[in-house]
Amino acid sequence: MQERERLLEIEDLKVEYITDSGVVHAVNGVSFGLDHGEIIGIVGETGAGKTTIALSIMRLLQTPPARMAGGSIRLGGTDILKESKKNMRQIRGKKVSMIFQDPMTALNPLETVGAQVEEVILIHEKLSRVDARKKAVEILEMVGIKGERFQDYPSQFSGGMKQRIVIAIALACRPELLIADEPTTALDVTIQNQVLALIRNLKNELNTSVILITHDLGIVAEMCEKVAVIYAGEIVEFGEIAQIYDHTLHPYTRGLFGSIPNINATADRLQPIPGSMHDPRIEKKGCVFADRCAIRQECCEKEKPELSAAGEGHYVRCFFAS
Amino acid sequence: MNSKVETRDLKKYFQTPTGTLHAVDGVSLKIGERQTLGVVGESGCGKSTLGRLIIKLLGNTDGSLFFDGKDITNIDKKELRELRWKMQMIFQDPYSSVNPRMTVSQIIAEPLKIQNKLTGSEREERVEELMKTVGLDSRYRMTYPHELDGGRRQRISIARALALNPSFIVCDEPVSALDVSIQAQILNLLKDLQDQFGMTFLFISHNLAVVKYISHSIMVMYLGVSVEQCQTEELFGNPLHPYTRALLSAVPVADIHHQKKEIAIKGELTSPINPPPGCRFAPRCPCSSERCFQETPKQKEVKKGHLVACHLYE
Numbered sequence: 001m002q003e004r005e006r007l008l009e010i011e012d013l014k015v016e017y018i019t020d021s022g023v024v025h026a027v028n029g030v031s032f033g034l035d036h037g038e039i040i041g042i043v044g045e046t047g048a049g050k051t052t053i054a055l056s057i058m059r060l061l062q063t064p065p066a067r068m069a070g071g072s073i074r075l076g077g078t079d080i081l082k083e084s085k086k087n088m089r090q091i092r093g094k095k096v097s098m099i100f101q102d103p104m105t106a107l108n109p110l111e112t113v114g115a116q117v118e119e120v121i122l123i124h125e126k127l128s129r130v131d132a133r134k135k136a137v138e139i140l141e142m143v144g145i146k147g148e149r150f151q152d153y154p155s156q157f158s159g160g161m162k163q164r165i166v167i168a169i170a171l172a173c174r175p176e177l178l179i180a181d182e183p184t185t186a187l188d189v190t191i192q193n194q195v196l197a198l199i200r201n202l203k204n205e206l207n208t209s210v211i212l213i214t215h216d217l218g219i220v221a222e223m224c225e226k227v228a229v230i231y232a233g234e235i236v237e238f239g240e241i242a243q244i245y246d247h248t249l250h251p252y253t254r255g256l257f258g259s260i261p262n263i264n265a266t267a268d269r270l271q272p273i274p275g276s277m278h279d280p281r282i283e284k285k286g287c288v289f290a291d292r293c294a295i296r297q298e299c300c301e302k303e304k305p306e307l308s309a310a311g312e313g314h315y316v317r318c319f320f321a322s
Numbered sequence: 323m324n325s326k327v328e329t330r331d332l333k334k335y336f337q338t339p340t341g342t343l344h345a346v347d348g349v350s351l352k353i354g355e356r357q358t359l360g361v362v363g364e365s366g367c368g369k370s371t372l373g374r375l376i377i378k379l380l381g382n383t384d385g386s387l388f389f390d391g392k393d394i395t396n397i398d399k400k401e402l403r404e405l406r407w408k409m410q411m412i413f414q415d416p417y418s419s420v421n422p423r424m425t426v427s428q429i430i431a432e433p434l435k436i437q438n439k440l441t442g443s444e445r446e447e448r449v450e451e452l453m454k455t456v457g458l459d460s461r462y463r464m465t466y467p468h469e470l471d472g473g474r475r476q477r478i479s480i481a482r483a484l485a486l487n488p489s490f491i492v493c494d495e496p497v498s499a500l501d502v503s504i505q506a507q508i509l510n511l512l513k514d515l516q517d518q519f520g521m522t523f524l525f526i527s528h529n530l531a532v533v534k535y536i537s538h539s540i541m542v543m544y545l546g547v548s549v550e551q552c553q554t555e556e557l558f559g560n561p562l563h564p565y566t567r568a569l570l571s572a573v574p575v576a577d578i579h580h581q582k583k584e585i586a587i588k589g590e591l592t593s594p595i596n597p598p599p600g601c602r603f604a605p606r607c608p609c610s611s612e613r614c615f616q617e618t619p620k621q622k623e624v625k626k627g628h629l630v631a632c633h634l635y636e
Contacts (some may be wrong), residue, residue, distance in 0.1 A: 045503065161590070188591075189364065189530070189569060190530065191590060193584070193586075209468065215502060216576075218574030218575035218576045221574065222574050222575075241578055242578060245576070245577065245578045258532065260502055261506075261531040261535035261597055262575070262576070263573050266534075
C-alpha cells in the first residue's frame with residue numbers, strides 16, 4: 001500500500017458539558033489521526049462521546065453548555081478549534097462535512113431537494129446559478145437520484161433516498177473529510193447495504209477520508225480499515241481492523257463481541273457485559289471500565305491505565321490485556 | 323404439539339385517502355406452547371400490525387384468530403378483558419411506553435391494581451418479587467423512569483408485562499433501542515423467563531441475528547404477507563425465498579473473514595396501498611418472471627415444516 005498523507009490529527013481532545021447537575025466529562029483526552037482516503041470506525045455505546053467528537057471536528061457544539069476543555073484538532077494544517085466562526089463556515093461543507101443519523105430531520109421540508117444541494121455549491125464555489133444547478137444534478141445522479149426529481153420535496157422520497165440526498169449535500173463540494181454519524185441506523189438492512197456501498201464507492205472515487213461512527217461491529221468489519229473503540233469518553237482500544245477483530249485485547253471490546261448474536265453461528269447464550277456505563281458526571285480515578293470488568297484487580301480502581309502499544313499500531317488501555 | 327396462538331388468513335386493511343392499505347394481507351401462523359416465533363421484515367412490512375392484531379389491540383378485517391384453541395376473533399369486551407391477563411406486550415421504546423409521572427413500583431403495580439385481586443401489601447410483595455425476577459435492584463422502587471437508563475427502563479416494562487403471569491407475550495422490537503451490551507442482557511432475560519415460566523413469545527424484530535438467537539421458528543414478512551416460515555436452523559441453513567436470501571446476505575457480519583455473497587436487490591419497498599396483483603416482491607426480485615407479476619403465489623409446504631410463497635418452488 002502506498003504511503004498516504006495525514007489529513008486529520010486529533011490530540012488529547014477534552015470536551016465537557018456544563019449542566020445543572022454537574023460537569024459531564026463527555027470526551028476525555030481522545031487522540032487519533034486519519035490519512036487521506038482512509039476509513040476509520042468509531043465504535044461505542046450511547047453516551048460514549050462518539051457524536052461529541054464528531055461535532056467538535058465540525059465545531060458545531062453549542063458552547064455553553066459544551067466547553068472545549070483542551071486538546072487540538074488539526075485538519076490539513078489548520079487548527080480547527082482556533083479558527084474564527086467566519087472561517088469555519090468556509091471549512092464546513094468545503095473541507096469537512098457530516099451526515100447525520102436521521103435523514104428525516106436533516107433536510108429542510110420546505111425546500112426542494114435540488115435547491116438544498118445547490119445551496120451548498122453556491123455558498124462554497126464561485127459558480128453561476130446555471131452551473132451550480134448543473135453540478136447539483138450531477139451529484140444527485142451520482143448518488144442515484146434521477147435528475148428529473150430535482151424539484152421534488154423531501155417528503156416525496158423514502159428514507160433511503162433521503163439519506164442519499166443528505167450524502168449528496170455532504171459531498172457536493174468534494175470535502176476531504178466526511179463524518180458519517182450512524183448513517184444507516186434509521187434504515188432497513190437492504191437499504192443500508194445500498195447506502196454503505198455508496199459511501200464506499202465515493203471514497204474510492206474521490207479519495208475522501210471517512211469517519212464512520214456506529215455501534216454496529218458488522219458495519220465496521222465491512223467498511224473500515226482502522227477502529228477506535230470508545231468507552232465513557234476515552235479510547236480503550238485502537239488498531240487496524242484485523243487487530244481489533246482477530247486479536248481483541250480490551251475486556252470492553254471483548255464484551256462487545258460477546259454481546260452480539262452472530263448470524264453465522266448458533267450461540268447458546270450471549271455473554272453480555274454486566275451493569276451499565278457509570279455516571280459521566282463523576283470523574284473516575286481509575287479505569288473507566290473497572291466496575292463492569294471481569295478481570296479487574298485492585299489497581300484498576302486506583303490508577304488510570306494509559307493507552308499503550310500492544311503491537312504495531314495496536315493500542316489498548318488496560319493493565320491486564322494481553 | 324398444541325398451538326398456543328393460531329391465525330388463519332388474518333387480514334388488516336386501513337382506509338387511507340389514497341386507497342386501501344393492505345397492512346396485513348392473509349397471514350396464517352401457529353405458535354406452539356412455550357415456543358418463540360420470530361417475525362422479521364423491514365419497516366412497513368406489517369409486523370407490528372400483526373402483533374397488535376394477535377393481542378387484539380387492533381380488530382382484524384378478515385380471517386380468524388385462536389388462543390389456547392379457542393376462537394377469539396369475535397369475543398366480547400368482558401371476555402377480552404380477562405383474556406388480556408393472559409396476553410401482554412413489550413414495546414420497542416422504553417422511553418415512551420412507561421408513564422413518566424409514576425414511580426417504578428407504581429408502574430409495575432398498575433396491572434395488579436386493575437385486576438384487583440391482591441391487597442395493598444400483597445401487591446407490594448409482588449412488585450418486589452417482579453423486580454427481582456427482571457434484575458432490577460429494589461432500591462429503584464421509588465425512582466422515576468427518567469432517572470434510569472434504557473436497559474433498566476426496558477426491565478420495568480418487562481416486569482409490568484409479567485405482573486399478571488401471562489402465558490403469551492408479544493415483544494415488539496424490545497431491544498432495538500438499546501445498546502448492544504444491554505441488548506444482550508435483555509435477550510438473556512427473556513430467554514430465562516421463558517424457561518422459568520413456560521411462556522410463549524411472538525418476537526418482532528428487524529434484526530435477523532437477534533431473531534435467530536431468540537426464536538424457535540421464524541416468519542419472514544414482506545409487504546403484509548408471509549413469504550417464508552420454518553424452524554430457525556432451517557431458515558438460516560436453507561433459505562428458499564429470494565427475499566429471505568437477499569435479506570440474509572445484506573446483514574453486516576462482525577467478522578472480517580466473512581465472505582459476503584451479496585444478492586443485490588433493486589429499489590425499495592413498493593406501496594402497500596392498493597397493491598397490484600402478483601407477488602409483492604416481484605418488482606425487486608432478481609428471479610422474477612412474467613408469471614410473478616400476474617399471479618399471487620400461495621404459501622406452500624415445500625419440505626416438512628418449511629413454508630414458502632414463491633412460484634420458483636411449485
